[in-house]
Amino acid sequence: MNQDKEYILKIARDKNVRFVRLWFSDILGNLKSFAINIDELEDALTEGVRFDGSTLSGVTRTEEHELLAVPDPETFQILPWRPKEDSVARMFCDIYKTDMTPYEGDSRFVLKRALKKAADKGYIFYTGPEIEFFFLKNSTKPEFIDRGGYFDLTPLDTASDYRRQTVLTLQQMGIDIISSHHEGAYSQHEIDLRHTDALATADNILTFRIVAKEIAQMNNIFASFMPKPFSDQNGSGLHIHMSLFKNDKNIFFDKNKDYLLSDTAKHFISGVLKHTNEFFAVTNQWINSYKRFHAEFEAPTFASWGTGSNAMLVRVPECRHDKPNSMRIEIRNPDPSCNPYLALAVILNAGLKGIENNYEFEKPSDMSSKPREGQKLPETLSEALVYFLNSELIDETLGSYIKEIFIENKRIEIDAFNRHVSDFEISNYFHIL
Numbered sequence: 001m002n003q004d005k006e007y008i009l010k011i012a013r014d015k016n017v018r019f020v021r022l023w024f025s026d027i028l029g030n031l032k033s034f035a036i037n038i039d040e041l042e043d044a045l046t047e048g049v050r051f052d053g054s055t056l057s058g059v060t061r062t063e064e065h066e067l068l069a070v071p072d073p074e075t076f077q078i079l080p081w082r083p084k085e086d087s088v089a090r091m092f093c094d095i096y097k098t099d100m101t102p103y104e105g106d107s108r109f110v111l112k113r114a115l116k117k118a119a120d121k122g123y124i125f126y127t128g129p130e131i132e133f134f135f136l137k138n139s140t141k142p143e144f145i146d147r148g149g150y151f152d153l154t155p156l157d158t159a160s161d162y163r164r165q166t167v168l169t170l171q172q173m174g175i176d177i178i179s180s181h182h183e184g185a186y187s188q189h190e191i192d193l194r195h196t197d198a199l200a201t202a203d204n205i206l207t208f209r210i211v212a213k214e215i216a217q218m219n220n221i222f223a224s225f226m227p228k229p230f231s232d233q234n235g236s237g238l239h240i241h242m243s244l245f246k247n248d249k250n251i252f253f254d255k256n257k258d259y260l261l262s263d264t265a266k267h268f269i270s271g272v273l274k275h276t277n278e279f280f281a282v283t284n285q286w287i288n289s290y291k292r293f294h295a296e297f298e299a300p301t302f303a304s305w306g307t308g309s310n311a312m313l314v315r316v317p318e319c320r321h322d323k324p325n326s327m328r329i330e331i332r333n334p335d336p337s338c339n340p341y342l343a344l345a346v347i348l349n350a351g352l353k354g355i356e357n358n359y360e361f362e363k364p365s366d367m368s369s370k371p372r373e374g375q376k377l378p379e380t381l382s383e384a385l386v387y388f389l390n391s392e393l394i395d396e397t398l399g400s401y402i403k404e405i406f407i408e409n410k411r412i413e414i415d416a417f418n419r420h421v422s423d424f425e426i427s428n429y430f431h432i433l
Helices: 002-014 039-049 053-061 107-120 160-172 198-218 263-283 287-292 339-357 382-389 392-419 423-430
Strands: 018-023 031-037 049-052 064-073 087-096 126-137 177-182 186-195 222-224 238-246 329-331
Touching: 002 039, 002 329, 018 039, 018 064, 018 107, 031 039, 031 049, 031 087, 031 198, 039 064, 053 064, 087 107, 107 126, 107 339, 107 392, 126 198, 126 339, 126 392, 160 177, 160 186, 160 198, 160 329, 177 222, 186 198, 198 222, 198 339, 238 263, 238 339, 263 329, 263 339, 263 392, 287 329, 287 382, 287 392, 339 392, 382 392
Parallel strands: 018 087
Antiparallel strands: 018 031, 049 064, 064 087, 126 186, 126 222, 126 238, 177 186, 238 329
16 A cells, blocks of 8 residues: 555656545445545545545435545546646545444445455456447437437437547546447447456446546536436447456356356356346336336346347357457346446346356247246336345345445435326326316
């Protein structure tokens, strides 16, 4: 830590950093922050900075309680959109109680705990997200900027410059980008991040969301990560490519097995499929999330796996025999508005359960035939919460504190939704009732 601290302090001096924004996530995955003067950075790296911990509880915030935000030196980055003459940096923080024990309500700690469980078995969990989102005219109501489609170019992809600015800014912040393109819906875009360890992926997803919004704001438009802002267009997904490495080898690959999937990979997939309904409320946490899950909108509706169809919950992309380290599986149900720390933690632990218990592996689903009974995904947040409440996986992964606060947040959301009279009700019922 001392070497890291000295290195960070030197960079801060060399780059004329005047303020450091300390970043952390609340339980719903909203990025929270407060700034410290550069003169406070040395003490912050050693002792943390006290703040009101009720900000981590989402909309259920009640009484104040004091916690410590301890910056992670590996996450120090200059914010490219701030003035260069008086630079501003950011650092992600781990949250501790005042006695310096980890805070049970810290989402980042939940993922770290899951990664340690994997590491104790010799595994490193690598992930690479495909992030879909919309660039829209304003933040007051969803209005298209363009009417482009999948992989379209100018003139249909009129927001290509905004997407390019987003990519360049992410790269300035040390985030490697594989590709970017216009997505299937009007005004929808996708940017794919390179595989890295899961903790860095979660940090990168939060960074991605704020970068896209900053770029949009600078161009007088709005970036939205709402899962389904338009009824007649595809929603936005967060497709996550995953692999497990052990001793620098991808243990999901086996050249002698069907689909090149090792037994470990097959058990991991089986664990994800078996426990999907239990963690669905985490990966798809909003009422709006469930408007996306219809087959005609390229989203899964059953807990199935396959090698090609975009209707599968888990897809196994083709892998070359001579590139074993590129073997991966892709989970397609999460959306970009989830809490990435909690989402990656529950997905990892579901897969590990499959490995630990040798879950039976079934053949890939044929979506032209009737799907197997019992494999239907939750159709509403309320339905997903029933599975969530009764899940040992959730208890083990999130812990009782986060589970209770998460449930409280979702009940508030559902109650507010149930009391709201929608445009649908007015247009369909008012004139006849």
